[in-house]
Amino acid sequence: MMRKTTRRTMRNLAALALILTAGTALAHGPTPQKVSQTVTIRAKPDAVWKVVGDFGGIAAWHPDVAKAEWTGGNAEGATRKVTLKSGGTLVEGLDEWKGPEHTYTYRMSDPDLTALPVSSYSATLTVTPDGDGSKVEWMGRFYRGDTGNEPPENLSDAAGREAMDRYFGDGLKGLKAQVEGGPTQ
Amino acid sequence: MTGRVRLLALLVLLSAGPAAAGGVSVVSQQGARVTRIEAGGAAGAVAVPRAPAAVAADAGGRLYLSHPDGRAVSVVSPDGGVRPLSLAAQPFGIAAEPDGSRIYVGDWSGNRVLALSADGAVLGEARTGPDPAHLVLGPPGRLYVAEREGRSVGVIDTGTMRRVGGFPVGDGPFALAYDPARGRLYVANVRSDDVTAIDTRAGRVLATVPAGASPYGIAVTPDGARVIVSDQHAAKVSVIDAQSLAVTATVPVGPYPEGVAISGGFAYVANWFSDDVSVIDLATGRETRRIPVAEGPRGLATAPDAPEASR
Numbered sequence: 001m002m003r004k005t006t007r008r009t010m011r012n013l014a015a016l017a018l019i020l021t022a023g024t025a026l027a028h029g030p031t032p033q034k035v036s037q038t039v040t041i042r043a044k045p046d047a048v049w050k051v052v053g054d055f056g057g058i059a060a061w062h063p064d065v066a067k068a069e070w071t072g073g074n075a076e077g078a079t080r081k082v083t084l085k086s087g088g089t090l091v092e093g094l095d096e097w098k099g100p101e102h103t104y105t106y107r108m109s110d111p112d113l114t115a116l117p118v119s120s121y122s123a124t125l126t127v128t129p130d131g132d133g134s135k136v137e138w139m140g141r142f143y144r145g146d147t148g149n150e151p152p153e154n155l156s157d158a159a160g161r162e163a164m165d166r167y168f169g170d171g172l173k174g175l176k177a178q179v180e181g182g183p184t185q
Numbered sequence: 186m187t188g189r190v191r192l193l194a195l196l197v198l199l200s201a202g203p204a205a206a207g208g209v210s211v212v213s214q215q216g217a218r219v220t221r222i223e224a225g226g227a228a229g230a231v232a233v234p235r236a237p238a239a240v241a242a243d244a245g246g247r248l249y250l251s252h253p254d255g256r257a258v259s260v261v262s263p264d265g266g267v268r269p270l271s272l273a274a275q276p277f278g279i280a281a282e283p284d285g286s287r288i289y290v291g292d293w294s295g296n297r298v299l300a301l302s303a304d305g306a307v308l309g310e311a312r313t314g315p316d317p318a319h320l321v322l323g324p325p326g327r328l329y330v331a332e333r334e335g336r337s338v339g340v341i342d343t344g345t346m347r348r349v350g351g352f353p354v355g356d357g358p359f360a361l362a363y364d365p366a367r368g369r370l371y372v373a374n375v376r377s378d379d380v381t382a383i384d385t386r387a388g389r390v391l392a393t394v395p396a397g398a399s400p401y402g403i404a405v406t407p408d409g410a411r412v413i414v415s416d417q418h419a420a421k422v423s424v425i426d427a428q429s430l431a432v433t434a435t436v437p438v439g440p441y442p443e444g445v446a447i448s449g450g451f452a453y454v455a456n457w458f459s460d461d462v463s464v465i466d467l468a469t470g471r472e473t474r475r476i477p478v479a480e481g482p483r484g485l486a487t488a489p490d491a492p493e494a495s496r
Contacts, residue, residue: 031214031236031254032481034458095398095418105398105418122399122418124440139458141417141441148294149256149275 031147033157035123035164036139039172043179045127048134049102051179052127055094056080063174064167074099079109088115095122102127116167117145118160123168136175138168209446209453210248210486211462212240216479219248219261224451224464226476231265239319242486244283251276251290258290258305270305278320280328289328289343291317298330298339300346309346313339321361321370323385329370331358338372338383352390354381360402360444364409367427371412373400380414382430392430396423402485404445404452406467413452413465415442422454424470434470438463446485455482 041048051061055078056070066085072078078094091109098104107122123140142164145155153159208223214237220230234257237250246263253275260268278291278298287308288301296315300308314335321329328341332351338358340350355374358381362371368386378398382391397416400423405412412425415438422442424434439456442463446453451473452465461475462482 031238032457032483034481036458107399107418124418139440141458149254 031157032141032143033161033164034139035121035142035161035168036137037165037168037172038135038137039176040130040133040135041176041179042133044132045102045129045134048127048136048175048179049099052125052136052175053099053102053104055097055104055106058082058171061175061178062171064170074104080106084115086115088112090115111145113145113155116160116163117155118142118164119145119147121164136172138172140164140168209448210240210242211444211453211455211478211482212237212250212484212486213460213479213482214238215481216460218479219250220462220478220482222453222462222476222478224449224473226474227478229265230479231261231267233261233267234259234269238277238483239279240484240486241279241281241288241320243281243285245285247281247285248486249279249281249288251279253277253293258288258301260288260303270301272299272301272305272307274299278318278330280320280322282322287343289320289322289341291320291330293317298328298341298346300343311339311341311346311348313341313348314351318359319361321363323363323370324365324368327385329361329363331361331372333357333359333375338370338381350388352381352383354383354390355379355393360400362403362405362412364405364427366409369405369409369427371403371405371425373403373414375399375401375417380412380425382427394425394430394432396425396432397421397435402443402445402455404447406447411467413445413447413454415445415454417441417443417457422452422465436465436470436472438465438472439475443483444485446487448487453485455485457481457483 055074059065059068066083069081074097080092082090092106095105103126105124111119121142125138127136144157144160211220218230221228236254239251241249248261250259258270274292275294276290277293280289290299297310299310313330314332314337316333318331318333328343330339337351339348342349354372355377357376358372359375360373370383370385372381380394380396384391396414398418400414401417402415414423420440421435421437423432426433438454440458442454443457444455450467454463460480461477464473466473
């Protein structure tokens with residue numbers, strides 16, 4: 001309990017320090033990291049896309065998302081403001097949406113280290129046929145929360161990888177449950 | 186090409202080390218390797234210090250790598266020897282004088298560009314706009330730096346190591362290419378999704394060319410006729426016609442393409458996510474093959490001895 005509190009305090013302090021150094025938080029650091037998660041779903045790609053395809057519809061299937069405000073439909077430049085259940089907000093812009101090909105690509109607009117300990121990311125979600133069902137791949141590129149030379153542990157490459165893998169992994173598990181009709185969480 | 190450069194090229198060719206004869210060198214950040222590739226495939230690899238990001242080559246075939254997380258620059262000689270030079274900075278963008286006498290290094294978090302001697306001694310420093318990204322040498326005595334958070338390109342006089350001017354560009358300028366024939370500078374703006382074309386002789390911006398999603402890497406053909414830009418968020422490259430300053434073709438490549446280099450009629454594109462390099466035949470505008478390389482390829486440098494070598 002005490003350890004948890006200390007860790008949270010440290011995280012808040014580090015986040016605050018980063019905000020105070022102004023600009024660094026916005027910087028696109030020099031060492032990109034990969035995130036990639038996949039899931040197979042027992043449903044046709046069209047059925048999966050019906051659930052996951054709308055850029056602003058993420059709250060309907062991602063178990064970590066409390067709500068999403070959405071403007072611009074599925075057109076390039078559309079935005080979604082995703083509020084996480086754990087706190088923090090991800091503001092994301094749509095780069096490309098290809099309905100017939102079941103894929104869309106988006107990028108983070110502003111970092112929120114309380115949502116995800118990363119300073120920037122872009123990602124692509126794609127649904128492809130897999131036997132009688134579907135495979136969903138959610139992959140992306142991100143930069144750690146503190147892009148300086150000596151990041152604190154909670155804003156390091158490893159911390160970013162863990163958080164992004166978990167966020168994408170949770171999302172795909174939730175999507176699978178939603179489409180296959182199982183429990184959502 | 187001058188006789189001296191020709192002679193040098195011949196010498197490099199004869200020395201037949203990992204950096205001999207044409208092709209390009211690709212730097213893999215996670216894999217910490219430089220892979221020498223030609224249109225036909227990989228032709229050897231050299232292990233280098235941890236997490237190299239950007240790369241530049243000089244006329245002697247030496248490669249200069251930046252290590253932003255390692256506070257270092259390393260020099261890879263044509264025989265594959267690696268010499269690390271430590272630096273109190275976060276080195277990212279890198280350029281080298283053709284004769285190897287000076288190395289220019291951007292300090293990402295220090296908002297400056299350092300000039301180093303061949304043995305790593307700091308000779309001078311120029312203040313830049315915020316977050317200096319890639320660097321490119323222009324006409325003699327001029328170095329350009331993409332100032333990523335300044336929506337600008339800084340112009341540095343390499344003699345005095347001072348920022349003597351700047352050009353306003355798009356949002357998030359990151360990669361640069363210089364066409365010596367026209368004196369043109371091309372700037373890939375990551376966030377505004379466009380390329381700024383600058384006439385450096387007239388000192389003015391010629392055009393802003395919309396270019397896909399997140400243009401991250403850029404190279405100009407040796408004749409200056411075409412500019413190849415990687416669209417990082419759309420897994421393709423855009424081809425810009427230098428005359429009309431418009432995108433005339435796009436070519437699908439691998440996921441998260443970044444650096445681009447041109448050699449011997451082919452464009453080479455580093456596919457960061459899939460750990461390979463797309464080879465595009467510039468005559469047909471088609472991808473001819475993908476060459477596997479070590480994890481996380483980002484930067485490429487053209488071998489200096491190719492007659493059509495470009496920066």
